[in-house]
Amino acid sequence: MTLRERMLLRRLRERDERAFRELVEEHRDKVFNLTYRMLGNRAEAEDVAQEVFISVFKTIETFREESKFSTWLYRVTVNHCKNRIKYLARRHDRDQDELDEAAEQDAAAAVTAPRPALRPDRALEGAQTERMLQEAIGELDEEHRVLVVLRDVEDLSIEEICEITGLPDGTIKSRLHRARMALRKKIQRHL
Amino acid sequence: MADDAAQTELHEDIVALLSDFRDGSLAESERERVKGHLAGCEACRAEFAELEATLAALEGIKGKKEGAPPELTSKVTETIHRRSAGRFFGRRTLGDRVPFGLLMIVALLVLGVTAGLLWSSSTGSLRARGSHAAPASGSGQVAPTP
Numbered sequence: 001m002t003l004r005e006r007m008l009l010r011r012l013r014e015r016d017e018r019a020f021r022e023l024v025e026e027h028r029d030k031v032f033n034l035t036y037r038m039l040g041n042r043a044e045a046e047d048v049a050q051e052v053f054i055s056v057f058k059t060i061e062t063f064r065e066e067s068k069f070s071t072w073l074y075r076v077t078v079n080h081c082k083n084r085i086k087y088l089a090r091r092h093d094r095d096q097d098e099l100d101e102a103a104e105q106d107a108a109a110a111v112t113a114p115r116p117a118l119r120p121d122r123a124l125e126g127a128q129t130e131r132m133l134q135e136a137i138g139e140l141d142e143e144h145r146v147l148v149v150l151r152d153v154e155d156l157s158i159e160e161i162c163e164i165t166g167l168p169d170g171t172i173k174s175r176l177h178r179a180r181m182a183l184r185k186k187i188q189r190h191l
Numbered sequence: 192m193a194d195d196a197a198q199t200e201l202h203e204d205i206v207a208l209l210s211d212f213r214d215g216s217l218a219e220s221e222r223e224r225v226k227g228h229l230a231g232c233e234a235c236r237a238e239f240a241e242l243e244a245t246l247a248a249l250e251g252i253k254g255k256k257e258g259a260p261p262e263l264t265s266k267v268t269e270t271i272h273r274r275s276a277g278r279f280f281g282r283r284t285l286g287d288r289v290p291f292g293l294l295m296i297v298a299l300l301v302l303g304v305t306a307g308l309l310w311s312s313s314t315g316s317l318r319a320r321g322s323h324a325a326p327a328s329g330s331g332q333v334a335p336t337p
Contacts, residue, residue: 045257057279
């Protein structure tokens with residue numbers, strides 16, 4: 001840890017607003033990029049990124065300086081994303097239940113709008129491909145999503161992922177492989 | 192029958208190593224084993240090609256960073272201020288709101304103008320004593336009356 005980082009941490013622990021602003025401005029793109037890749041939605045990503053920094057403000061005393069600050073920040077971010085994924089899944093289930101109830105009452109309501117099919121030729125276009133990939137990542141279960149995003153999107157090393165997730169090296173490697181193969185299936189389905 | 196089971200086990204074993212093989216994190220002996228198996232097994236080669244295609248697709252978003260909205264910092268500090276019922280980040284000093292450089296420029300301008308005014312004033316309090324014009328005799332001075 002550099003001297004500047006130590007000084008910044010000391011000021012953060014003293015609840016110095018200017019130090020906190022410096023911290024947010026330095027790390028906001030990194031945190032937002034991770035929340036966006038994990039959640040696939042800018043509004044949700046922004047909301048979770050805010051909560052991450054608020055947690056950092058509240059729990060900065062618990063950072064023991066045994067790991068890099070960025071690793072700790074990633075850990076806080078991943079935990080917030082996992083919680084939001086669970087919350088969104090519960091909300092989706094509840095909405096789905098309400099939809100099913102409505103469908104029973106009215107047969108016409110059961111007709112759901114067909115999802116526009118992705119044409120493979122168009123899907124190769126940049127923005128479309130990115131959207132398709134983002135959707136495919138969003139369909140992975142939470143543990144697989146974390147590993148694919150950290151390793152294959154954020155380009156972190158296995159050692160860093162071990163520190164962030166607290167999982168052993170071997171578990172990460174085998175789970176990562178399964179996550180990649182699951183992602184492949186999702187991509188094929190989208191195409 | 193036993194051969195089939197052994198073959199399936201071997202495939203599963205190799206497939207589980209494909210990610211590490213692709214990432215270059217296998218030991219030399221294992222790397223050679225996977226390489227040798229892939230050369231002779233079409234099913235595992237197909238599996239590896241699928242893995243490569245998935246990672247190639249991800250390459251497209253790997254370098255693309257989604258920037259945070261610029262107002263994120265203010266939103267976070269305002270939320271902390273609100274949730275802490277004004278305990279944190281409430282009092283803003285002038286230096287927090289106005290850039291320090293701008294404050295310095297304004298301060299220097301004020302200093303310059305003040306110095307100029309003092310220099311050109313009738314008393315000329317900033318001018319050197321020698322350069323003061325001697326007051327004309329009798330001009331404004333009243334002799335004391337006995």
